[in-house]
Amino acid sequence: MSAASTDGGGYTLDELVVCRLAAELRGDDQVLNGISSFVPVCAIELARRTHAPTITWVAGGMGVSPARPRLTASTFEWPLWDSSLMYVDATTELWDWVADERRFRTFFVGAAQLDAFGNPNLSVIGDYHKPRVRLPGTAGLADMGSLDKRLIYWMPDHNPRTLVERVDFRSAAGYLGGSGERERLGLGGGPALVITNLAVFDFVSSTQRMRLQTLHPGVELEQVLAATGFEPAIADELGVTPAPRPEDVELLRTVIDPQGFRRRGFTR
Numbered sequence: 001m002s003a004a005s006t007d008g009g010g011y012t013l014d015e016l017v018v019c020r021l022a023a024e025l026r027g028d029d030q031v032l033n034g035i036s037s038f039v040p041v042c043a044i045e046l047a048r049r050t051h052a053p054t055i056t057w058v059a060g061g062m063g064v065s066p067a068r069p070r071l072t073a074s075t076f077e078w079p080l081w082d083s084s085l086m087y088v089d090a091t092t093e094l095w096d097w098v099a100d101e102r103r104f105r106t107f108f109v110g111a112a113q114l115d116a117f118g119n120p121n122l123s124v125i126g127d128y129h130k131p132r133v134r135l136p137g138t139a140g141l142a143d144m145g146s147l148d149k150r151l152i153y154w155m156p157d158h159n160p161r162t163l164v165e166r167v168d169f170r171s172a173a174g175y176l177g178g179s180g181e182r183e184r185l186g187l188g189g190g191p192a193l194v195i196t197n198l199a200v201f202d203f204v205s206s207t208q209r210m211r212l213q214t215l216h217p218g219v220e221l222e223q224v225l226a227a228t229g230f231e232p233a234i235a236d237e238l239g240v241t242p243a244p245r246p247e248d249v250e251l252l253r254t255v256i257d258p259q260g261f262r263r264r265g266f267t268r
Helices: 013-022 038-049 093-099 141-146 221-227 246-256
Strands: 030-032 056-059 106-109 113-115 124-126 131-134 150-155 190-196 199-203 210-215 233-240
Touching: 013 038, 013 150, 013 190, 013 246, 030 093, 030 106, 038 056, 038 106, 038 246, 093 141, 106 141, 210 221
Parallel strands: 030 056, 106 150, 150 190, 210 233
Antiparallel strands: 124 131, 190 199, 199 210
């Protein structure tokens, strides 16, 4: 299945991922988006326009609940928050709110690498002191990974180099080595789901190792296993990711993201 193709149901892969992310949001959620986060922004706006209209969204870390957000080539530009109810200082008061464990409970986050225990890498590929690739860095992910937050990862290029047994550098805390290590260090929250271009994973409660939960329509189990750089657990009742509703696809294509920015990052 490719990002440009449909499965006969009238949707594309990027739309499937957006809709699956949107399904994780509820009306009492408080959310914000990061830089170059087109898929999460589309998911947030889709949830606001459908099943969760009372979400509080700090768009681009600047504007609270914009009435008419408009996507441009960046998710940190003024058209996204121009019609907001109020504005906040992203360098000061916003992070006081984020650090409050009662607020901003769910975050959509990405990574260049993610390992079997949900530890992300956004720093370097290869040796830290002589890296083959230097990545953009953690931004706020290191903070979020240490707080009592629910982290939902989206990975648009599922392959053995992105889902790995062990990351080259831990940019934030996932479940560390698993089996309760995170809790023993006094950290609450942690990774909840990983949604890729092939499948959806959760985590086994006892070992905290990644577990295959659903396959996207048209994807075979062998395809996912071959694309994963470690051996995941598999749910006893392996399901199929729900297809998007036609009305949600229409909203994405005509209202939320008519220019198709959500397709960025999907290589197949």
